[in-house]
Amino acid sequence: MNLQNGFLLSYLKYGDHDAVxxxxxxxxxxxxxFLKGIYAKKNKKKALLQPLNRLSFTVNPVKGNGICTASRLELVNNYDMYTDVKINTIVFFISDFLNQILREEHKNPGIFSSVAEFLEVLSHHNYQSHLIFLIKILKIQGVAPLSADGKYLDPExxxxSSGLNHQLFTAEISELWKHIMSSQQPYGIKIPVSLRKDFLDSILVYYHYHITDFSIPASLEIIQQIFE
Incomplete structure (x- = not known):
């Protein structure tokens, strides 16, 4: 047995009482x-199954190629954010996003600490923090844009460069990318509400070009509503 500490990205109910x-x-x-008995009637720990909850748990290894079993689930940090509809929407979107792009990711302290930092910023009602966070992940994975004197970012x-390469990457959007990537405190940058939808769309386009097998998260339509 060994103790693990991790962010819950997603889960599936398995049978009547268990979960993956x-x-x-x-x-x-x-x-x-594999988590046994979490949906049993007397088990109060099922309330911990919230996206991006930081949990500690004991892992019981299995022989062969089976799934390890988790037990003794405990909450590490309680930000109590889920009563805020906007924050709740952002959390679901980012957990959906990370569940896709981190599937092949091994131990990565930079990503782990960045998720923790993002949740701390979001808990203070920074409703644009997910936009900054997604660019920070690109930097950690080594596929962020290269800063240069050009006015327009080519997402591919x-x-x-000096000329427009993609309709979403206007001079204003391209400058925001450059500003966020070069800032020592990117979460302090204010992204105009009028640009946030297009800016998120530009991020998704960039991920499409640079993250293998990337697909649009199912929760995109829901999160776009907070920009309306």
């Missing part, structure tokens, strides 16, 4: 765990 958890752990990166090459 998909987590990004501090010790081993993306992992899948990740470079700046």
């Amino acid at each position: 958890l998909y987590c990004f752990t501090e010790e081993e990166g993306f992992q899948t765990y 090459t990740g470079t700046y």
